[in-house]
Amino acid sequence: MTRAVAQLAAILATALFIFSLHWMNDPKTARHAVVAGVTGMLVAVLATWFQPEIVHHGWIVLAIVGGFLVGIPLSLVPLTAVPQRTALSHAFGGLAAGLVGTAEYFLGLGQHGAPLTTFRMSARVAEVILGFLTFTGSLMAAGKLQEVKWIPQRPVTYPGQNFVNIGVLAIAVALGVLVTRQPATAWSPHAFIAIVGLALLFGVLLIIPIGGADMPTVISILNSYAGLSAVAMGFVLGNKLLVTAGALDGSSGLILSIIMCRAMNRSFTNVLFGAFGTVQKIAAVGEQKAWKQETVEGAAQLLEQASSVVIIPGYGMAVAQAQHKVRELYDQLTKRGIKVTFAIHPVAGRMPGHMNVLLAEANIPYTALAEMDEINPEMSQCDVALVIGANDVVNPAARYAKGSPIYGMPIIDADKARTVLAIKRSKNPGFAGIDNELYVQDNTWMLFGDAKAVLGDLVKQFGSGGLH
């Protein structure tokens, strides 16, 4: 009886999870997604908890309370820190899978659990490798994003790095094959522990050569791994609900990784083994032109005379905490009947969709946000393109400079606008260390300074009554 209830609960939870993801197709219905997800989770947890083999309840309650105590503060982080939180949750997901896989192996060894058949053993080894590499890899990614002092921000590379990485993984897999063939001999538990250690090591090695610009892709790939480790756990436990939910998570991570790679014109292998950011020395393109600086008054005048303005925000805007000033400028411009659109590059921010969330937090309606593909055909009709803290995603060199690390990356065609205004904190090149010729174009005017301060001054120009 309780078995049948558990099966029904699993089917119900699966359906609710699929509906949950379905409702994410529109911001209007998206909040139903959370309700469906929570309901599915509750149904599945309660049905499992009431199974007859669950005889100890104290530790379960303790762990759940602990989950709430840590989970609630983690859900309240500033939105600029959402990428770190996401990486951390991938780490937790991987850890859970790795620990359950380890527990199940030793249970089988002690004759308590399911016998160690070849199938179960191979699933267990896969779960442990995937789980623990996701754990340390995601911790490293979270550390890099949080800019923890002892984790190097810049990619760390050394000769033979790929050889070492693949070697570590290969040894872990080879040990896995051995343990699968002979799960219960004297050396097997030691080999199993060695696999755990190697997987933990591999996670670290995998992330240290990857630079900040690749983080959106790396987070998506780790998302996929976290999903796959849940799938492996489902195989180990013979639980179809785990397999389904893990597969949904895994395919989501896969699609996001593909989108991110496409948005940077890179391949998976190139992200994982290419160490982006190390190839920075390229010859300056053409003769060095000087940029033209514009005053805040002049910029305000340019904006006021425009009929359509496209704002191109980059992560620099979020670093300067300038979203709310952007919103005030948006208000001032729309009040004057000027059409304002935000052009969002797929890799703007530090994880997929990050910029949309940062702008939504500042109360900018999502109807004013446009994807790169939608806005590019309209850029030539745009009067003023206002670039705020974005750099590589508007660099025209991506179209033709073959030696450049960003060559081939799709960009927002800011240079095609009638006038370009660019707010930039310093006169240094951007993250990838590449000169941006957009800044020295004939129709570009620079506004140097902190984005928040410059935007504040701009808004003041509109508010002071100096302009009507």
Place this chain on the structure above:
Amino acid sequence: MTDNQPAAVDYWSMVFVFVLSTFIGLGVIRRVSRLLYTPLMSLTNAISAIAVVGSIVVTGADYPATIRILGAVALFASMTNIVSGFLITDRMLKMFKKQ
């Protein structure tokens, strides 16, 4: 040998479920609004923390204490993902307004 037969059957039905749900996942996720990729990721994080059901069994069944400790730590990790994942997804989705 006696154990091999049911395990083999189980294996194929699990692979079957995995392949089908991956296709469903790809189909559904492809239609997700591009505006919502960040909340999508925190939502799928929370959903895949369904691994919690495995941890509940390992923690609560009549197993040796060392095993149950591993289970309890896994349960804590999954629970953290469920709580923070759903809460932060809802927090972000609330911010998306039309006008």
